[in-house]
Amino acid sequence: MSKVNENFLNLKDDYLFSKITQKTNEFKNNNPDKKVISLGIGDVSLPLSPAVIDAMHKAVDEMAHQETFKSYGIVQGYQFLIDKIKKVEYEKRNIFLDNDEIFIAAGSKGDLAGIIELLSINNIVGIMDPIYPAYVDTNIMMGRNDIKYFKATEENNFVPDIPNEHIDIIYLCSPNNPTGTVFNKTQLQDWVNYAKEHKSIILYDSAYEIFIQDNNIPHSIYEIDGAKEVAIEFRSFSKLAGFTGVRCSFTVVPKELKAYTKDNKPIDLNSLWRRRQSAKFGATSYITQRAAEAVYSDKGQEQVRKNIKYYQDNSNYIKQELKKIGMTIFGGTNSPYIWLKIPNNMSSWDFFDLLLNKTAVIGTPGIGFGNCGEGYFRLTAFSSKEDTKEAVSRIVDLFRKDL
């Protein structure tokens, strides 16, 4: 009799976004005349840049002719893309990586889920709270139920303190989803030092790196001394270049990084990851990798930065207008996410209902990202400029009277 992996039965219902959709649809049915605006989307809205489109057309044409056709790709990824990533993302920040330390993939989600397969079920896992829910779920699926949480609260400005217990696998996400806050160099150095001391591994999710504006905020964890010995970095083209529907990412697994056998023998995770990818991952589409390469052309860089600026203008506007009416706001500077402290001690679902019913604006209740998210609300900068202004103006009208 085939036996199920009972760890799956320990997953909590994945109801956050389905509950939002259900409530929104109900509201729309009851209020067909009202224009609902969503500031809840964690997804880009601007189309792909012309440099990327040109590169994709060119790659599609190559696939049409025998001489230029590309069949099975290399698991590591094409060298043309690895070269660009090394140069633009790392060498200009004085980080020097070997070609085989960068792995191209079809999205960080798969790599973040896959990397933990390399590590024993007996590790102690620590995850920020609030956080993107998939970190927790993928650990529960493997049977890691005793997850520790690093609390991100107003007291620590949503940058968790170094734990005073032992943690083997540390998930850090900066710029953070959902709080929009970032680790500065000192804070990140403290975490790297902790990991070195405890021989822990940091899984550093930096999908929103392109939104970093402040000079003292590291763009890569490898700007921090000693990080190559303890950290794996996950980066994505999803937000960088609007690739959420295209699917491209890269993961850096430095050769210095080790995990240990029961007999304390160090094992190189770089070769383990390559072996895992060879057995489980069919490489990334050639056309997609050419699209990603184009992001690093001069035109590509100019065009993607223009799009990021558009989103940044939205987040600046949201922050500024809501602060004017006395609201307490976190994030939104080095991130497309605005983390709003809900006024009047309302719960985050009550605030969701209030906003929907009174203003027809959708956001995301903080509790959906973990217990420390209760009392907070996530707004995003990914809507159109016009919709963002309209939504903010409705919220301001509602709360100006109130606050």
Next chain:
Amino acid sequence: MSKVNENFLNLKDDYLFSKITQKTNEFKNNNPDKKVISLGIGDVSLPLSPAVIDAMHKAVDEMAHQETFKSYGIVQGYQFLIDKIKKVEYEKRNIFLDNDEIFIAAGSKGDLAGIIELLSINNIVGIMDPIYPAYVDTNIMMGRNDIKYFKATEENNFVPDIPNEHIDIIYLCSPNNPTGTVFNKTQLQDWVNYAKEHKSIILYDSAYEIFIQDNNIPHSIYEIDGAKEVAIEFRSFSKLAGFTGVRCSFTVVPKELKAYTKDNKPIDLNSLWRRRQSAKFGATSYITQRAAEAVYSDKGQEQVRKNIKYYQDNSNYIKQELKKIGMTIFGGTNSPYIWLKIPNNMSSWDFFDLLLNKTAVIGTPGIGFGNCGEGYFRLTAFSSKEDTKEAVSRIVDLFRKDL
């Protein structure tokens, strides 16, 4: 201290293809004047069909404009593609599937590796021998070391007999890689009956389905009575339409299919797989799904079948000419793979060396696919017509004297 998943240390060296490459490169260095021809490639060589290319250009253009831009996709896959698969692959064979029983992915490799995460480590796994090595490796990575093998030998015409022991998870691959043999309806019905009796699950890898020519060979396991209760089917556009560098596949997880808790409670694997994909898989590229849809247009069908015919002509030629000189050949009719019985009791690596050194032709030693592969050699139909003819003529010249 971070602890490694020590199961990875039980993997055997993945040396088959690297050893082939190394030996080939050595030969080329020592014989710069000789033209090496490979009949060892398990990968397409013909470029994408015009209908597919047109669809991709159109989809790329959609990604350039706000009104038609596609961001995060649906984990299940786009309905436009699911509709076509239902109709062309299943309904015309009287198989009726619900929309949410078909999952679009970026290659069967990832799904074949992922699906076993849904099943307890305590299941007994049975795998055909010889076989594509990733089935074994992905189980070893999870700690399933006690794998049973279904022997495919000349005695059973490379279609393994029903086991006389209990197996929970059964891997079947038809048309088979590497032997090129297929299960007929009676044989497959026996396996389905076994699985129903034992409440086992069959993982049915049918990546080479498009090569099936004989009328009595099922194109889908769901042509077999009761299969929906016990089988998951893995299908791919890689060989069907030359998508090895594009990456698209689909997996059918019927709602009737159950695995069981310790208390014998049946658990629906369809919802578990959706939950797994939501946490670990970032959906398939929109452009790729439009490309796959185009395979099912009238033009697309005509064009991909023309390419398959080209490969079939190659395999027919290889089979026919090698049989003429008295060689014993399996497969190659419903498959691009020709499974050659090595003459004169040579080992498969010795035969590889002989062929390379005497004819400059590359093939794949059967032992690379498992112990039952010893004494056999895989040739493939994926080279050009000209190269295939030239390679066969060299082999014939060598062995005409010998046999």
